[in-house]
Amino acid sequence: MKTELTPLFCDVDLARRIEVAEAQLIEATALAAHGRLGDGRGFVIPIAGGLASFADDDSPFNKVVGLGFGGLPTTGELDEIEQAYATVGAPVQVELPHLADPEIGIVLSRRGYELESFENVLGVAIDTKYDVTLPDGIEIRPSGDEELDVWLNVMADAVAVPDTQGVPWREEFPRDTYIEAERDAASADITRYIALLNGEIAGGAGLRTTDGIAQFAGAGTLPAHRRHGIQSALLFTRLSDAAATGCDVGVITTQPASKSQQNAQRSGFSLLYTRAVLVKHLEAT
Template sequence: MSLDRIAELLELAEAEALWGYESVAPPEIVETLGMASTRIGGGVVLAVRNDVTDYWSKALGFGFSEPVTADLVGEITAFYREQGVRLATLQFAPAALPADWDAIREKEGITEGSRWLKLARLAGLVESAETDLRIDVVGPEDAAQWASVLTRGFGMPEEHFAPMVQGVVERPDWSAYAAWDGDQMIAAASVVIKGEVAEFAGASTLPSHRGRGAQSALLAARARHAAAAGVKWLSGETGKPAEGEQNRSLNNMLRTGFEIRYERENWIWRP
């Protein structure tokens, strides 16, 4: 399988995972956050006008069903202008960027942001990581708590963002996992099955319980779930650490057998 084909599988799985998170928000949260979404050129464009974190307005999954062109990028930025978004992140696999990308982004006012690493591995059984925490699947009765832990672990205000993501727990293609210290849920994670790919769609631990193996154990649990589902690839992404710094999420994924497939720029658009 070619690198471009693998990139396509990974990018589209990530795009559908983000679409899933933002498509389950209750109507009152949609209104409060100013949420809107559309599909353009094979990718997804997600707008959250009142996002204090500047994380959720993203466009990704492009360059596979049709090429990335000036017209396509213009459609994306026009949507964000219409929605009144103050900042959006455009994510393209490096292989999807056209030769005239610099000219396109200069015209649209798109600048370089941080870099992410796209990681993947072939599916297979992963041994349980050693931890004294209890790792288990999350059911509907714990969905609200799971969403609270997930958002707080990322440092996001839970008032609006926890209700936004809570609904994925009950979606048929999603599975939510958590780690408990006694009766207290202290880490949350999710995995979504999209065709041949299991997308590891986010995981976080509360600051009070970091360093106790929760993330490694949650990676292993989700990997076993994906193997049982019969997928071919496990996929995930995390930030590229600055020189001389460490990214614990990256280290945990590498220990679980993930490999870095490519670096991806976060391209920043502002009106």
């Protein structure tokens, strides 16, 4: 496998492209959840170039994304989304890039939002072609709809035993909640992959491509098969597929100082920017 990638510099325009792609993914996933549940509680509300999403109770897709590149949110807009989240009994979670308009952070702080965590966005300039020669015993193949439940369970099993390096995830989700959220995300034009080690399922991953941005939508290796090159094989297979679709930028989101970030940077990804996670809890609304 090719292991040297082109470093990438992130300006405001690139950050905007990435955040637009992220907002599109969140919206598509939330709408899939709304269709699955059919209870009329969910919402997707545009706000200042981004959107506020509520997919399902305790869903990882309940968040405000894409702010910072379309002007300041107005008092009326913030009132609207805060009331919408209060109605469904959920806090307001804003993921704000540090390259966004800094005035937004000030506005949110004055309204009672608190900084709770960070996440890193890493990226790489995608080459036109990759030589993906996998190590002996490793196979990466597409995973179709006929084995969606298998893929979902593999991903859930991998997430259930995370690497402990770096800053831990602030959020933890019950297995059933995670599986249903990933089921919704799978309908958002995400290509799924299964990794095999000596014929045995060892991990899985997802890839979404839009407007030249390749979103590496999660990857996991089952604990028994870690440290055998599965993650690298999944990464370069997806890079090759993204190149074939004409994407010019690949993006991964990780926890700060995590094993996932370390693996991505070893493979040539650069830290592009950090998102601050700002939360307003129900008692503060």
